[in-house]
Amino acid sequence: MTKVILAVVAAATLAASACGGGGNSPAATGEPRPGGAATFLVNKEPRTLDPATLSNLGPQDGALGNALYGQLVGTDPADHSIVPKLAQSLESKDGIEWTLTLRAGLTFSDGSPFDAGAVQFAWDRMKDPAVGALDGGYARTVAATEVTSPATLSIRLSEPTRQFGQTLATTAMNWIASPAAVEKGAAAFDANPIGAGPFTLDSWSRGGDIVLAKNPSYYDAPRPYLDRLTIRAMADQNQRLSTLQSGGADLILSLSAGDRPTAEAAGFVVTPVDQSGGLAFVLNNAAAPFDDIRARRAVNAALDLDALNDVRNRGNGTVPTSLFTETSPYHDPALGLPGHDPGLAQRLFDELAAEGKPVRFSILAYPTTENQRGAQAVQSQLSTFANVQVDVETGDYAAIGAKLAAGDYEFGITGINSFEPEPIFSRRLQSGSTANFAEVADPELDEALRLGRMATDEGQRTEAYRKLQERFIELLPMILYTRNETAVIAAPTVGGVALSGIDAPLVDTLWVTG
Structure with a gap:
């Protein structure tokens, strides 16, 4: 039997990792101190607090989702293996039939039972296209579920994978809300979201602060250590950093490696991620001009990624x-x-151009400072070549996400980054996947991904991912331009900084010295 979750969390490892950082000044050390408040600056405000529509990524809604809803499972900061949280275990014999067992006695923040039926409700709801779940494609890999006891959910997947735990840890499937609260409607839920996370909603001013209060019924007492956590959206990275420096915040989400030397020199502590893949320019392989491999190879060869790094990250990123x-x-x-x-x-x-197919395309760019700099740098570099024309189109997160999902674009920006290849590599590269924004369809690539998902022997996985790399290089469905740059930058008075899943900040571990 594949036993994905061990019964004991590597708490000592988490504590050691959470207190560490990459800065010149140490993070707060010693035993966590209960009480106090912290302000966390992130890059975007959610449209809604409905967990089905949130994204379990740091640059999206990772901190907020973890705060309100907790996690079914997490990842160990040391080796990125799956560890139990609200779930006690997740087991499978064959990779297709799974059993999820919840901890005994769990409740939502309103005192109602947190049970297997709530998990089933959440995942079924995410499958409904009308809900607009960003991670609905992941939920649809669950073919059927059955509640076999209040704490136990039997799961059958549409295709086998030994990495289902990673799917939960890195997607919104990890966040479960009270079905009764959800059924009251969107407006009522946004006013009073009911989850089982370490915090509850105190107030939310649209365009302003999301103020969270400690959930006294959180399963993992004495966490959370903070009495209050304020999450504030601030799109401009420079403004986030300057606010931290001025004392207007305790920690910030950073999406640019260029800010880290400045932060470290000022005595702040940087906790970054270290992942394979990275941020990528995704090319629509199913539409002109990038349905022609020559166009993809031409743009890849034209881009000087080191020079792009100088502009976008002030030379501090990793190409x-x-x-x-x-x-x-x-x-x-x-x-x-x-x-x-x-x-x-x-x-x-x-x-x-000689064949009547000059390369012309528009770059879909997010409104953040770093994405705007990157898109403009690409446009500038390509302007030095003949027979290529590039425009830049800026949109908000929701609009760009919809265009990518619909294939209504030519050149976009996405992420294919993770410690563990699954599930993100399959979601980005598997033919038929709703998150395969490149629209790449290659049987050899599909087979390599399948073998990587199912292999139990590391030698088999290594061979599968060797083939994956060969096909990626041959097909060039996207252009990796930097390793993942997500980091949390914190004042040295903050302890317990850690990230889970792909790059979602934990909040129940945070504490302050005073």
């Missing part, structure tokens, strides 16, 4: 030279990504 980071067990130094080759780029642009 990927391979799909898997050097610390990954799946890294193969012989499988490097194709790099900057302006001569090849111009030859391909000219060849396409």
